[in-house]
Structure formats: C-alpha cells, structure tokens
Amino acid sequence: MQAMDIEKVNSMDFGEFVDVFGNVIERCPLIAAAVWSQRPFSNLEDLEKHFFAFIDALPQSGQEGILRCHPDLAGRELQRGTLTAESQREQRSAGLTSLGADERLRLAELNAQYRARFGFPFVLAARLSDPAAVRRELARRLHRPPAQELRTALGEVKKIGHLRLADLLGAHSARR
C-alpha cells in the first residue's frame, strides 16, 4: 500500500481503518477497532499513542493475551507459511527464514523453554535484530523475573507496532 497522510487516516470509515491498521498489533484487530473511536488524530505519534494506551490499560490477562497472539520467531508458522504478511517480512529481514536446521532447532528449544516458564511466547522486534541477537536475547530473558519480562515483552510489541505504523504512514523513523 502507498504511504498516506493523517488526513486520509482521519477520513477512513470503521471498516477501512480496521482493514489497514488491524495488524499494527499482531492479530489484535480489536485494538484498531477501539482506536478508531478516538479519531481525529493529529499525527503519527498521536495515532500510535492511542494504540499503546489501549495496551497499557489492559489487565495483565489481556496483556498476556496480546503476547499469545504472536507467532514464534522461526517457528512452525514460518515453516508452514501461515504467518501474517507483516510477520513474514519482519522474520525474513532478521534472517530467520534462512536458518540452518541446527539453528532452527536451537531456537525452537529456547522458545519452548521460554513459553514453559512465562506462559506466553518470546516476542522481540525482529526487524531490529538478527539470528545471533535473537538467540542471545532469548537466552538472557529466559532467566528474568516474570513481571519484568512481561514489561519487556510489551515494549517489544510496541516497537513492532511503531515500525508497522511508520511503514503505513510512510514515516522514516529509526526510533527503537
């Protein structure tokens, strides 16, 4: 899709808005549906603020639910080709689509350990990473206290959402 300006966003009806922004937060179109009610938006930052405020206002069960909507990095969905277009692109840009079998297995083991410990999948903004960094971060975050890890993981969801929004609105931002 072509980049658009904020006036265009503000003129969208509900259906169009959810079509365009429904996957800013992976597989959580409900968030875009709720954000639509907050229009008009003054700019990209303002729009983004509403997505993030919705996440922050959720109870812990809802925040964990958001994390659970994310596919594993280099996991079964990638193998099967059932990732969302956005996730596919992000995982490819991180080099996760061209891993050797050993590396894939190692990541699958770490992902399984992480999920067993925290009850949600390991989430990281893949576009800002590469296979070695993914493995390193997974191994490091695996040992953190659950409350701290939940905050970190939601921070990664926001980084992913920021990059997806910036793509849609054609903003050139390298903010992490």
Ligand SMILES: NC(=O)N[C@H]1NC(=O)NC1=O
């Ligand atoms: N598990 C996980 O982090 N998944 C995601 N990360 C990312 O950049 N795109 C995703 O789908």
